[in-house]
Amino acid sequence: MKVARSVGVREVAVQDDPEPSAGPGEVVCRVLACGVCGSDISDAWVAPKVPVVLGHELTGEVVEVGAGVVGLAVGDRVVVHHHAPCGECRRCRRGHETLCESFRTTNIAPGGFAERVRVPAELVGELLLLEDLDEERGTFVEPLACVLRAMDRAGLRAGDSLLVLGAGTSGLLAIAAAHARGVEAVWVREPRADRMEHALAAGAERHGNELVDVAFVASGAAEAVTDGFASVAPGGVLLLYATPSPGKPLSLDAVSQYRREVDVIASYSAGARDMIDAYELLASGAVDPMPWVTHRVGLEETGRALEMVRTGEAIKVLVLP
Structure with a gap:
């Protein structure tokens, strides 16, 4: 073969x-x-x-x-x-x-x-x-399952607000899945015009200075992590999803993280239950x-x-x- x-x-x-x-x-x-x-x-x-x-x-x-x-x-x-x-x-x-x-x-x-x-x-x-x-x-099914597991690890719930940084496939799946799960407000940051168009079509809004409950970093760019961290509301979550560059430490203001009680969460891959949940979302048409x-x-x-x-x-x- x-x-x-x-x-x-x-x-x-x-x-x-x-x-x-x-x-x-x-x-x-x-x-x-x-x-x-x-x-x-x-x-x-x-x-x-x-x-x-x-x-x-x-x-x-x-x-x-x-x-x-x-x-x-x-x-x-x-x-x-x-x-x-x-x-x-x-x-x-x-x-x-x-x-x-x-x-x-x-x-x-x-x-x-x-x-x-x-x-x-x-x-x-x-x-x-x-x-x-x-x-x-x-x-x-598999990439959506990874996104769903990440959202679960971040504790993202219906009524929350979400910022997605990076509108590649994972970011777009995150936008669609968030809407399917009842997330109240979904914003996006994406420098490329063509990808931004897809993100807006999926129901996201351009991000200004709004603070959010969860910042979903779907870009490996260092500035995406920085921007996401700055956008997390007190008590919120910075979710590291994209594969980072090896050997580069995170640059976060520890005092700001302490005072705002920002949780920094990472998520890798997906389990069997996540695969089933993703299949069901796709089969229902909630995510296309x-x-x-x-x-x-x-x-x-x-x-x-x-x-x-x-x-x-x-x-x-x-x-x-």
């Missing part, structure tokens, strides 16, 4: 890999679509992994079912999740399942930028049947991400897809093997 393998931080080669097969408890899926995530273009994130087949926002069609698998059949269309926690360790018990060692080590093989993937037994139970979504909308899909490419153009997201030419790119 063909795979698009990152052989360098910014170098992708289409190569031949052996066809995967399903062992006991496993399934093999033909990849229908896979979205490009911001982490896929992060040099610091990718460098330790190369050579690697990236891609984790995927939908697939089951083409092989291993012994002992129940509830799935060849031909089923599914959303594939790429991590699963153990559910028993101290981190899982404290609600930090995405920090579980099992969560960090389980994964699909080889990755979503491929014609087929093997889903190991630990992840088969995480598969969600695509009964109410098409395969392209299904690629947004399709206007943000600016490009669709074949597997052989995966390198170009990554570069378009890296340069900002694209908002969301889907790879369709």
